[in-house]
Amino acid sequence: MINTPTLAFLRAILHSPGEIGAVAPSSSRLAKAMAAAAQSLDRGGLVIEAGPGSGALTGALVEAFGYGRLRVVEQSSVLSSVLQARYPGLAVENGRIEQALDECGLQPDNSLLISSIPFKSLAPAQTRLLSRRYIEYVQAGGRVLQFSYGRQPPFSTLPGEPGWRPLRRVWWNLPPARLWVLAATPGVPI
Numbered sequence: 001m002i003n004t005p006t007l008a009f010l011r012a013i014l015h016s017p018g019e020i021g022a023v024a025p026s027s028s029r030l031a032k033a034m035a036a037a038a039q040s041l042d043r044g045g046l047v048i049e050a051g052p053g054s055g056a057l058t059g060a061l062v063e064a065f066g067y068g069r070l071r072v073v074e075q076s077s078v079l080s081s082v083l084q085a086r087y088p089g090l091a092v093e094n095g096r097i098e099q100a101l102d103e104c105g106l107q108p109d110n111s112l113l114i115s116s117i118p119f120k121s122l123a124p125a126q127t128r129l130l131s132r133r134y135i136e137y138v139q140a141g142g143r144v145l146q147f148s149y150g151r152q153p154p155f156s157t158l159p160g161e162p163g164w165r166p167l168r169r170v171w172w173n174l175p176p177a178r179l180w181v182l183a184a185t186p187g188v189p190i
Contacts (some may be wrong), residue, residue: 108142
């Protein structure tokens, strides 16, 4: 029998495949790798998960950071409902991450954005808008941890802007995923 999060994932991918950007929910190995990387980047502030989907990574983040520091933002109303039911003590916001970052007036100097947004499957205009917001977030002192598929960074940056630094590849995921950090100075240890 298929569990509720998996059914919700399948419904969401059928409804908006470009916004889901995956063929299967993230594996537990990817979730553990992302949570471990997030802990290494943590500076004690708010931890924001962008695009949690059905919550495969969310569970690992709850274990790593608890409910109080973690806030998740999911665009799909179906998946937001599943997340709220799975994690009743968690702050789940149904909306777009760029709007959430703008509206809440975050001071990103000690916060961490953990993103599962599928940049490679978004429309070009959406990628430009969201990538600009992520770059501004890092320029203001925040940190961004992202996973994506393939060998290329999630999105391109210009010289002088924050750039991507690869952390590691997780082979036991469908498809294999790479972890990236958007760093103010690419190539310099964070």
